[in-house]
Amino acid sequence: MKQPKVLTISLVISMILFALTGCGSSEEKTGTAQKAAVEQEEPSAESETSEVLIKDLEKPIVIPVPMDFASLSPLEDVSATTKAVLRNMNDSLYSYNAETSQLELSLAKSIEINENVYTIELKEGMTFHNGEAITTADVEYSFRRLAGEVEGFETSSKIWIELLAGAVFDIQSDLKMVITFSKDAVTTKMGYDILDVFIVPRNVAEAEQKKAPVGAGPYQFVAYRPGEEITMTRFEDYHGQKPEIKNATFTILPESASQLLAFENNEIDWISITSKEYATVSSITDAKIFSKPANDVRVMHMNNRTEPFNNHDIRMAFNMAIDKDRIINSLTNQLGTKLGSHFSPALGAYWDRSLVDVYEYNTEGAKAIMEKNGYSEENRLSVILNTVAENQLDSDMAILIKDNLSHIYVDVEIQPVSWSTYYDTIYTGKDFKLALLHVVGFPDPYRVISRYGSEASGNMPGLQNQRFDQLSESVLHETDDEKRVDMYFKMQQILTEEAVSVFIMDQGTQVALSKDYDHYVVYPFAFTDLSKITYRE
Amino acid sequence: MRYYINKLLIMLLTVFLVSIIVFVMFQILPGNPVMNKVGIDNEDNTELIEKLKIEFHMDKPPAERYIIWISGILQGDMGDSFGYTNYTVRELIATRLPTTFTLAIASILLIVIVSVPLSIWIVTKQGSRFIGIFSAITQIGLALPQFWLALLLMILFGTILRWLPISKIVVDWSRPLLTIKGIIMPVLALSIGGISQVIRYYTSSILVELPKEYVDVVRAKGTSKHKVLTRHVLKNAFVPVLSVFGIIFISVLTGSVIIENVFGIAGIGSLLIQAVKVSDYPLIQGIVLYYSMITVSVHFVIDLLYPLIDPRMIMKRG
Numbered sequence: 045m046k047q048p049k050v051l052t053i054s055l056v057i058s059m060i061l062f063a064l065t066g067c068g069s070s071e072e073k074t075g076t077a078q079k080a081a082v083e084q085e086e087p088s089a090e091s092e093t094s095e096v097l098i099k100d101l102e103k104p105i106v107i108p109v110p111m112d113f114a115s116l117s118p119l120e121d122v123s124a125t126t127k128a129v130l131r132n133m134n135d136s137l138y139s140y141n142a143e144t145s146q147l148e149l150s151l152a153k154s155i156e157i158n159e160n161v162y163t164i165e166l167k168e169g170m171t172f173h174n175g176e177a178i179t180t181a182d183v184e185y186s187f188r189r190l191a192g193e194v195e196g197f198e199t200s201s202k203i204w205i206e207l208l209a210g211a212v213f214d215i216q217s218d219l220k221m222v223i224t225f226s227k228d229a230v231t232t233k234m235g236y237d238i239l240d241v242f243i244v245p246r247n248v249a250e251a252e253q254k255k256a257p258v259g260a261g262p263y264q265f266v267a268y269r270p271g272e273e274i275t276m277t278r279f280e281d282y283h284g285q286k287p288e289i290k291n292a293t294f295t296i297l298p299e300s301a302s303q304l305l306a307f308e309n310n311e312i313d314w315i316s317i318t319s320k321e322y323a324t325v326s327s328i329t330d331a332k333i334f335s336k337p338a339n340d341v342r343v344m345h346m347n348n349r350t351e352p353f354n355n356h357d358i359r360m361a362f363n364m365a366i367d368k369d370r371i372i373n374s375l376t377n378q379l380g381t382k383l384g385s386h387f388s389p390a391l392g393a394y395w396d397r398s399l400v401d402v403y404e405y406n407t408e409g410a411k412a413i414m415e416k417n418g419y420s421e422e423n424r425l426s427v428i429l430n431t432v433a434e435n436q437l438d439s440d441m442a443i444l445i446k447d448n449l450s451h452i453y454v455d456v457e458i459q460p461v462s463w464s465t466y467y468d469t470i471y472t473g474k475d476f477k478l479a480l481l482h483v484v485g486f487p488d489p490y491r492v493i494s495r496y497g498s499e500a501s502g503n504m505p506g507l508q509n510q511r512f513d514q515l516s517e518s519v520l521h522e523t524d525d526e527k528r529v530d531m532y533f534k535m536q537q538i539l540t541e542e543a544v545s546v547f548i549m550d551q552g553t554q555v556a557l558s559k560d561y562d563h564y565v566v567y568p569f570a571f572t573d574l575s576k577i578t579y580r581e
Numbered sequence: 582m583r584y585y586i587n588k589l590l591i592m593l594l595t596v597f598l599v600s601i602i603v604f605v606m607f608q609i610l611p612g613n614p615v616m617n618k619v620g621i622d623n624e625d626n627t628e629l630i631e632k633l634k635i636e637f638h639m640d641k642p643p644a645e646r647y648i649i650w651i652s653g654i655l656q657g658d659m660g661d662s663f664g665y666t667n668y669t670v671r672e673l674i675a676t677r678l679p680t681t682f683t684l685a686i687a688s689i690l691l692i693v694i695v696s697v698p699l700s701i702w703i704v705t706k707q708g709s710r711f712i713g714i715f716s717a718i719t720q721i722g723l724a725l726p727q728f729w730l731a732l733l734l735m736i737l738f739g740t741i742l743r744w745l746p747i748s749k750i751v752v753d754w755s756r757p758l759l760t761i762k763g764i765i766m767p768v769l770a771l772s773i774g775g776i777s778q779v780i781r782y783y784t785s786s787i788l789v790e791l792p793k794e795y796v797d798v799v800r801a802k803g804t805s806k807h808k809v810l811t812r813h814v815l816k817n818a819f820v821p822v823l824s825v826f827g828i829i830f831i832s833v834l835t836g837s838v839i840i841e842n843v844f845g846i847a848g849i850g851s852l853l854i855q856a857v858k859v860s861d862y863p864l865i866q867g868i869v870l871y872y873s874m875i876t877v878s879v880h881f882v883i884d885l886l887y888p889l890i891d892p893r894m895i896m897k898r899g
Contacts, residue, residue, distance in 0.1 A: 111855055115667060116667075202629075462612075
């Protein structure tokens with residue numbers, strides 16, 4: 045029996061070794077680049093270190109993110125989570141002032157616009173994180189990169205492909221350049237398009253950017269441990285206002301319940317909270333909560349292409365039947381903002397607040413409209429309401445909506461689907477009757493509202509309105525601010541009058557900082573801005 | 582020898598069938614990795630979409646895509662990740678595997694160390710009034726969902742007692758203290774169900790063995806109660822439990838998907854969830870294939886271990 049035993053043992057050892065062949069050596073670990081310039085403190089569960097931490101300016105602010113980064117190369121990973129983090133390491137010719145909702149010059153000293161001719165002058169003495177001077181050649185490179193003209197950069201932008209078609213670059217010096225765009229390409233939203241372009245050094249290859257990104261932002265890359273965290277440190281030669289917080293760590297912690305516990309335990313210093321978590325976080329000693337409209341829109345789209353929602357009366361009835369105040373009070377702790385169209389108050393002067401109560405909650409009025417259209421207790425309308433399964437707030441909203449609609453002869457079947465399926469079938473395929481969607485906003489009002497154009501791929505409800513399309517085209521070329529605002533108002537009014545969808549609310553953004561930190565600025569787009577955070581007095 | 586060769590062939594066939602099922606599944610399930618990569622506000626970029634379709638082989642028919650994939654696998658190339666631009670599937674799995682295996686092995690060790698002595702002790706307490714309590718405790722251990730258990734442990738050991746960290750848990754043996762402190766809660770969450778399961782199976786198995794004739798013979802020879810148990814009964818009672826261990830190992834490995842996500846641990850499980858979120862088919866397929874290989878390998882190892890415990894197994898199999 046010895047031989048079989050030896051054979052068996054040998055086989056067992058071989059199997060174990062085989063299973064472990066997938067284990068890589070430390071040399072195989074790609075992605076970690078530079079050595080950490082910061083000594084990472086071991087995670088401590090002890091609260092009495094807090095007094096020491098306030099004085100320890102080397103201690104990084106720790107911020108959780110729900111998912112890993114597909115790429116560190118600026119703008120290559122299109123996910124909002126990645127952009128929110130990597131914006132800290134990058135800069136553009138413009139920056140966005142969240143207080144005034146205006147664009148301001150950042151890397152650019154001046155940008156003169158003469159129809160389709162842009163004369164750009166850079167500030168003097170600016171450098172990238174690697175010490176190289178920022179020049180106009182880098183600006184041209186960065187624009188071309190986003191237009192897909194740089195080898196190795198994997199995600200081009202359609203907007204910049206069109207903008208640079210026929211564009212002529214005239215580099216007059218290291219600090220001055222003139223770009224002549226083709227006349228058709230130039231629009232009034234160019235400023236926002238330029239805001240989206242991170243200026244990167246032309247001498248750093250894309251392969252390097254993926255591992256150790258180099259930018260011009262107030263923070264520079266230190267290290268990345270895939271699946272675990274990315275660390276940054278303050279860029280001491282930043283051209284603008286230097287941040288107060290020296291070191292930062294974005295740690296990957298997908299589960300929101302875990303994030304909440306970690307925040308309570310002082311292991312993380314920042315947390316984005318839902319209204320359900322608001323009470324818990326408010327009770328944490330010295331935690332400070334910052335709240336503002338998110339520039340997001342929670343909307344219930346009705347498919348105007350098919351029955352019954354090709355009937356304007358039915359769409360109106362649905363708008364009147366939904367109690368938005370109840371949704372806001374129940375699900376957002378009154379922190380949400382009621383909407384009447386697809387703009388949020390975060391868009392400042394562009395938001396038409398008069399549309400909020402066009403369809404006041406009126407069950408009897410809605411019922412009367414449904415009766416006029418042949419519906420009754422004996423002849424109820426059955427309809428499926430799709431939601432994104434991963435989105436808890438949408439699931440909760442759906443229940444309240446179902447209840448509201450039950451009073452106007454409508455039986456709603458709620459069908460949650462995963463985002464992948466939703467995107468494929470409902471968003472792209474337009475195969476739905478009713479669908480709830482959380483639409484993330486942009487600072488550029490055109491990008492927010494143009495989705496309702498007749499030919500727009502994002503036109504979920506299927507609005508077909510010639511006037512809207514004309515306004516959508518004209519607003520791009522209207523240089524007068526007042527007229528432009530008026531055009532956006534008219535576009536919002538069309539959406540409301542047509543009752544294309546039920547625009548429910550901007551649920552708002554609530555962010556809490558731990559007791560060591562203060563002054564968080566909420567942006568109307570994905571950006572966790574470290575540079576404005578200060579130490580608490 | 583023929584027995585083992587047959588087992589090996591069945592193993593390979595199983596993995597092959599799993600590869601087909603996994604591949605076909607992702608052709609049927611909705612989800613568009615190209616659009617996930619392009620982004621919802623860049624969806625008019627037809628040039629980029631076409632380029633990515635070619636890069637991801639999405640322009641080819643499914644059968645051809647499968648052949649490309651499986652021939653790559655046979656050469657050790659699991660393909661490029663759709664989601665992660667800088668890594669191949671093999672690299673991603675390789676960097677995360679040590680973490681997941683550490684959790685799995687630590688869990689199995691804990692299960693063995695706790696459940697085997699505890700089972701023996703429970704057997705010796707048969708007839709006492711505490712048996713009902715033990716039974717209830719193991720029942721609870723089996724019923725508790727891992728996700729809930731993980732959160733409970735975080736609350737108890739993290740926020741109330743403040744003994745253990747909740748976040749930034751890493752498996753890095755250059756920092757052993759930090760690593761051990763970090764993995765205690767995840768390992769507990771993974772193990773509790775397995776401990777309960779083994780205790781129930783092993784105590785039952787021991788109780789089935791105890792009335793057998795050979796035990797009477799051994800007792801009649803004057804062997805002490807303790808030696809009857811440890812030298813004769815336990816080994817025989819362990820044979821059916823070995824299969825359970827195999828199932829537990831696999832459930833620990835797959836259960837780590839939830840646990841890694843809750844604790845934010847960079848293992849295979851959290852990688853799988855990330856891949857599913859962005860429809861990263863090559864990565865999902867690679868991970869599922871790896872899990873299937875581990876599963877069949879574990880069953881094969883258990884089959885190899887049976888004869889060590891009970892040599893009669895070789896004779897039965899001829």
